[in-house]
Amino acid sequence: MFTDERVKSGLRAWYMLCPLRHTLIIVSAALILLHLLTRPVRALNVWLSTHMVRPAHEWLSGRCAGVRFSAAELFWALLVLFLLGYLIWQIRALFQKPKILLRLYRTLTTLLALGLSFYALFCLLWGVYYYGDDFIAQSGLKQEPVSVEQLERVTEYFAALANTYSSRVERDEEGCYCADREALLERSPDLYHVTQQRYPCLAGPERRVKGVFCSRVMSYLDFTGFFFPFTGEANVNMDFPVALFPATIAHELAHQRGVAKEQEANFVAVLACLDSGDPDYVYSAALLAYTHLGNALYSADREAWARVYGTLNEAVRADFAKDRAYWAQFETPVQNVSNTVYEGFLQSYSQSLGLKSYGACVDLLVNYYDPLLNRETDKSEETEKNP
Numbered sequence: 001m002f003t004d005e006r007v008k009s010g011l012r013a014w015y016m017l018c019p020l021r022h023t024l025i026i027v028s029a030a031l032i033l034l035h036l037l038t039r040p041v042r043a044l045n046v047w048l049s050t051h052m053v054r055p056a057h058e059w060l061s062g063r064c065a066g067v068r069f070s071a072a073e074l075f076w077a078l079l080v081l082f083l084l085g086y087l088i089w090q091i092r093a094l095f096q097k098p099k100i101l102l103r104l105y106r107t108l109t110t111l112l113a114l115g116l117s118f119y120a121l122f123c124l125l126w127g128v129y130y131y132g133d134d135f136i137a138q139s140g141l142k143q144e145p146v147s148v149e150q151l152e153r154v155t156e157y158f159a160a161l162a163n164t165y166s167s168r169v170e171r172d173e174e175g176c177y178c179a180d181r182e183a184l185l186e187r188s189p190d191l192y193h194v195t196q197q198r199y200p201c202l203a204g205p206e207r208r209v210k211g212v213f214c215s216r217v218m219s220y221l222d223f224t225g226f227f228f229p230f231t232g233e234a235n236v237n238m239d240f241p242v243a244l245f246p247a248t249i250a251h252e253l254a255h256q257r258g259v260a261k262e263q264e265a266n267f268v269a270v271l272a273c274l275d276s277g278d279p280d281y282v283y284s285a286a287l288l289a290y291t292h293l294g295n296a297l298y299s300a301d302r303e304a305w306a307r308v309y310g311t312l313n314e315a316v317r318a319d320f321a322k323d324r325a326y327w328a329q330f331e332t333p334v335q336n337v338s339n340t341v342y343e344g345f346l347q348s349y350s351q352s353l354g355l356k357s358y359g360a361c362v363d364l365l366v367n368y369y370d371p372l373l374n375r376e377t378d379k380s381e382e383t384e385k386n387p
Contacts, residue, residue: 018106021113028116035123038131045132053125053229054258058205061232061256070210070235072228077214086110125229129260135268136364138201146366148297152304154366155293157373158286159311165283166315177243177319179280185209185236187278188249192257194275195268202268204257207234209249215239219330224248227255241326243319246284247273266292266361267368287319289365296362 015022038044064071090107094100136143172178189206196202212218215238218226225236225248234252236245250269259265266288273285298305312320 017102018109021106021109024113024117025109028113028120031120032116032123035120035127040131042132045128048124048128049132049258053128054204056125057229057232057256057258059232060230061205061207064210064231064233065207068210070212070233071231072210072226072233072235073212073214075228075230083111122229126260129258134261135199135201135259135264139199141364142367143363144367146363146370148300148304150366150370151293151297151300151362152308153373154369155290155297155305155308156311157369158290158293158365159308159316162283162286162290162316163311163313165279165286166313166319168279169283171315175315175318176241176322177283177315179242179245181211181238181242181245184242184246184249184280185211187281188234188253191250191253191276191278191281192272194277195272196257198275202254202257202259202272204253207232207253207256209234209236209252211236211238213238219327222327222330225252227252232256241319241323243287243323244284246278246281247288250281250285263361263364267364270361270365271368287316292362293365 087107090103094103135141166177170178185208188209192202192204192206196204210233212235218224218237219239223237224240224244225234227234234249234256236248236252247269250272251265254265254268254272257268259268270285270289273281276282294305294309297308
């Protein structure tokens, strides 16, 4: 009894050192543990995704839609400034005031409380998506293994599509694709009009994608865009070459509409851009699809890849070259660390391929577009037989 009272008294004294921080840590840790334990319960995660997360994102994005700047970027900027200021103030105080150990403990507890609170909310506002029904399950599409012949055929299709639309978009004096990024952002709310009619699971709020002011920082971290679940905003890097900029807009909008997995978001982005009929978006989607398909074909059959690559016109090759040259300047240890951290994040949410999951959209592209190409071929042959 005496021992129990001493334990209770000690716990009470410990808790009262900084009660608010301890409360945040305990509640956040409990929520994170609950999320980890309920990951296998698909029905619960489907319900949370449908009835809590999607409505929350729609409400949050609506509150932020009235401002042109990215509220997500403002959040990160203020957080960084707060943390820097807080750490400087605490370090200074450690050398000027008594009870150094107590102050150090409270400082570390504050940082832990903030970190756990952030991650707990992230689990609730984004993590549940990975354990509910993904886009493949909701759409009924198949992701089956594909043959090299199928892969080559679909890669040829997107190479030809890129060639066709390369002459329908604006180009600068160097022959590279150029477009007004703000104009592309202004057209972003209408991008999913057609696609969401065929796939109601993609229905969502018509929000303008936000450009990030500190885009150069994003490039150093190897990010072209991000969806921020705390504000419901889709955000894009405004600095990298514009050829893949429209497809990036579509990719982040896919996340805003509940498509969490990267490979599915890439596929949905291509689908929405092509459905829109907008030359800028169609051309960019063709480049994105060819990039993934071409990389897969290169690994599977280098000779087939060389044949298809040889069909690309000079305009398309110029856009790819400009994109490669831009990203080459950011191949630094900072980028490597960023990629390692993000790969760890993907794997923590059961995307076992890590960053390679971006290439998994190849199966979706081939399974979706190869049957369409076969039907078009059959129609052509039938027309030739019966003129």
